[in-house]
Amino acid sequence: MPAGLSASLPASFALITDPNVRRAYNEAFVSSELIKFQTFFDDLDRRSFSDQQREACIRLEDTNLLVASAGSGKSATMVGKVAYVLEKQLYRPEEILLLAFNRNAADELRTRIAAQLQVAEDALKCRVTTFHALGRGIIEEVEGRPPQLANWVDHPAGETRFIEAIIQNLVESDPEFARLWSDLLVVHPKADIPIEAFDRQADYQRYVTDTLRKGSATIGSLSGVIVKSLQEQKIANWLWLIPSPSNTNGKRR
The missing domain is CATH 3.40.50.300 (P-loop containing nucleotide triphosphate hydrolases)
Structure with a gap:
């Protein structure tokens, strides 16, 4: 902007054109309001x-x-x-x-x-x-009229039943979906959220453990083995699910 034109504009014009001026003004305003x-x-x-x-x-x-x-x-x-x-x-x-x-x-x-x-x-x-x-x-x-809702919407368990029916249909018709759904339920029963996402260590411990018995974490796995973390549970469930190398009849370890 030419110097002559800039000098002829009111000082308040900088609030529109200069983000730094606007930011400084806002911070000063907030400080003033906190006192007032x-x-x-x-x-x-x-x-x-x-x-x-x-x-x-x-x-x-x-x-x-x-x-x-x-x-x-x-x-x-x-x-x-x-x-x-x-x-x-x-x-x-x-x-x-x-x-x-x-x-x-x-x-x-x-x-x-x-x-x-x-x-x-x-x-x-x-x-x-x-x-x-x-x-x-x-x-x-x-x-001019309310939206038309599905007949299961107002039922107390309507949404749950509808979703269960969709999942069951996919499990029966799509082998790949059935495998992924099984993995989700048994290998990944909880999202593996890192400890950094929690505010306190105690919150993380409550999340990763189902119960606390005599100070030790007790998380069950599919094979019946008790483990101490979600990571250990995931490994134990995966090992239990995969076919044994010595078995060709589809049985688990």
């Missing part, structure tokens, strides 16, 4: 928010991805973000949509948000629903 809303976050959703939760509520990019483990306070953060944007009057309640994966989670979110905003649940203008309900509503609005 400290008391607000000290008692929100009946708890004092952690530093990470407060920052998650304050950051309002066009898209935000928050990665959090189970029990880390995701629902509380959703409640806090709604309360924060309404406190600053950035949005109207009817402009806010919260989605959960199941009805129980959506009901809990609705109850907690209503309690935080001190309104009755039936008077809450924020929309709190599930992904499925939202999709079904959109289809119904566009097509």
